[in-house]
Amino acid sequence: MTYCIAASINEGLILVSDSRTNAGIDNVSTHGKMHAFATNSDRIIVLLCAGNLATTQAVFEQLHRDKIKNAPINVNNVECxxxxxxxxxxxxxxxxxxxxNAEGQSAFNPSASFILAGQIGSEPHGAYMVYAEGNSITSSANTPFLQIGESKYGKPILDRxxxxxxxxxxxxxxxLVSMDSTIRSNASVGPPVEMLIYRKDTFRFEEYYCFDxxxxxxxxxxxxxxxxLREAVAALPSLNKESIRSMQVTL
Incomplete structure (x- = not known):
């Protein structure tokens, strides 16, 4: 499984991803899910990947080849x-x-999803989530973050x-707390945890962290x-039986 986050706020971007690809009883494997492209100086582009590992690797390699060969459409010549x-x-x-279409792959699920984040030229920085179907959405003022993979455990703190x-x-x-909460609740998400902080209009990768x-x-x-959290729960208002209307339940 996977968990990746892209936060797009006024000051820039925060990208976080785990590295676990398999978590069987006796087989735990890892693979990085964050890929930063070496592009022209007027742009920064980063991919976060979730889903079938063969598909995500093939996609990243194709994007890299298109860039090297200067294909008609590649990460160096897209305008936004x-x-x-x-x-x-x-x-x-x-x-x-x-x-x-490969023979013998009838039970194979090749689906994958991505987050593409960065900044191109004078356009504002931002992030897009690309679904397995190929369509995409972007973050918004009300929800300035995107998630792919095992998102439910880490979403509450982001929402609040x-x-x-x-x-x-x-x-x-x-x-990072969102990621750690997910790791705590789901064994299929795990370290190393990668985090990249991009400050808008700098067009440089200067703040990269990898946490074991x-x-x-x-x-x-x-x-x-x-x-x-424990202190907050302990400080919550006590139940006041006189001010709370009780409901009789018939069993």
């Missing part, structure tokens, strides 16, 4: 992120069809705290979050 997302969706569909005007450093911590399970900062963040 929405065009890049449409191009990515087309390549993804083609690779899925190739797997489906992540806003467009959240500082980029606070948003990064929020995304025993990373000191990640452990400190986990303990602090759990402690604060």
């Amino acid at each position: 992120l929405s065009e890049a997302a449409a191009y990515l969706g087309h390549v993804s569909l083609e690779k899925q069809k190739q797997h489906l 705290f992540l806003k467009l005007n959240t500082s980029i450093d606070e948003a990064a911590r929020c995304c 399970d025993d990373n000191d900062y990640l452990l400190q963040l986990r303990r602090s979050w759990e402690t604060k």
